Amino acid sequence: MKLDVIVIDDSSINLVLTSHLIHKFEGCITSEFNNPKQALEWCFEHVPDLVIVDFMMPEMDGIEFIRRFRALPERADIPVLMVTANDQIEIRHRALEAGANDFLNKPIDKIEFAARVRNMLSLRRSQRKLLDQAAWLSEEVKLATNEILARERETIIRLSKAADSRDPETGAHILRMSHFCKLIASHIGVSEENQQILLDAAPMHDVGKVGIPDNILLKPGRLDPTEFDIMKQHSFLGYEILNGSESVILKAAAEIALSHHEKFDGSGYPFGLVGDKIPLFARICAVADVFDALTSERPYKKAWPDDQAIAYLREGRGKHFDPMCVDVFLENWDEVMEIRNRFKD
Numbered sequence: 001m002k003l004d005v006i007v008i009d010d011s012s013i014n015l016v017l018t019s020h021l022i023h024k025f026e027g028c029i030t031s032e033f034n035n036p037k038q039a040l041e042w043c044f045e046h047v048p049d050l051v052i053v054d055f056m057m058p059e060m061d062g063i064e065f066i067r068r069f070r071a072l073p074e075r076a077d078i079p080v081l082m083v084t085a086n087d088q089i090e091i092r093h094r095a096l097e098a099g100a101n102d103f104l105n106k107p108i109d110k111i112e113f114a115a116r117v118r119n120m121l122s123l124r125r126s127q128r129k130l131l132d133q134a135a136w137l138s139e140e141v142k143l144a145t146n147e148i149l150a151r152e153r154e155t156i157i158r159l160s161k162a163a164d165s166r167d168p169e170t171g172a173h174i175l176r177m178s179h180f181c182k183l184i185a186s187h188i189g190v191s192e193e194n195q196q197i198l199l200d201a202a203p204m205h206d207v208g209k210v211g212i213p214d215n216i217l218l219k220p221g222r223l224d225p226t227e228f229d230i231m232k233q234h235s236f237l238g239y240e241i242l243n244g245s246e247s248v249i250l251k252a253a254a255e256i257a258l259s260h261h262e263k264f265d266g267s268g269y270p271f272g273l274v275g276d277k278i279p280l281f282a283r284i285c286a287v288a289d290v291f292d293a294l295t296s297e298r299p300y301k302k303a304w305p306d307d308q309a310i311a312y313l314r315e316g317r318g319k320h321f322d323p324m325c326v327d328v329f330l331e332n333w334d335e336v337m338e339i340r341n342r343f344k345d
């Protein structure tokens with residue numbers, strides 16, 4: 001292990017002498033300063049492993065140096081030795097308060113010097129080993145967490161596919177609408193972390209359709225009122241499938257499944273929630289989901305041309321849809337097109 005020792009003393013002879021003694025320790029290199037201000041500047045950029053600082057210096061004394069050094073981030077635990085005369089007890093007390101760990105007597109006694117420096121260096125070596133282990137551990141934890149997250153995403157996509165297999169909605173619809181959701185979220189101040197959660201959760205919005213009988217789910221024509229009432233249950237069924245998990249993605253997905261058919265003016269289902277009583281993710285999903293459904297071909301309908309679908313969103317602004325979500329969706333049309341080209345049927 002290479003160890004960086006910084007030596008600060010206004011006397012050049014002392015600097016040379018101290019550095020010479022330090023070089024006898026294996027792996028130690030020194031940086032020498034006869035000006036404490038320059039030494040402090042050096043410490044802004046470098047983290048030394050040991051500081052040896054004289055007390056009596058012009059401009060800034062050793063105690064002031066230690067105080068400022070200790071105030072720098074990540075410099076609180078680095079061993080600091082101050083060089084003073086043995087009888088300066090009051091100075092030593094102040095130096096201890098400022099953060100000195102030990103003292104070297106002036107004039108320097110080689111044996112004592114060697115013993116104290118050795119102690120400080122071995123302390124620092126253990127510190128560095130601990131730090132390395134902590135860094136290694138946190139890297140491992142990060143890798144493991146990413147792996148779990150990747151599996152969680154995979155599970156979600158497979159679960160969504162299971163629902164899809166009976167649904168005329170295609171896999172590409174799921175991908176487009178979830179990316180439209182992220183697009184909208186990114187322009188209304190949703191944090192990147194939550195954008196990702198929304199992207200992962202939105203594909204499950206219709207998972208509750210697994211519980212809808214085929215004769216209704218796959219009916220080519222319009223549903224009669226009784227059939228439509230049954231169809232409406234898919235939001236609650238989806239919520240029941242997804243609810244109660246500790247996973248932030250599944251929590252968001254449960255909320256979306258339950259509320260993605262609510263309408264901004266309160267005319268939606270299941271609860272007829274109004275405005276921002278509807279969860280934000282669900283308001284975002286409503287725009288993304290309806291727009292993609294309109295512009296996609298389904299067994300029972302042709303794809304609407306874009307201008308007609310845009311007119312539908314404008315018409316539904318403030319009625320079916322949150323106006324803010326409609327606005328940012330239409331304002332960022334380039335991104336809408338990019339997503340559509342990326343995920344074709």
Ligand SMILES: [Fe+2]
Nearest residue numbers: 205206260261
């Ligand atoms: Fe739905």
Ligand SMILES: [Fe+2]
Nearest residue numbers: 169177206289
């Ligand atoms: Fe959908």
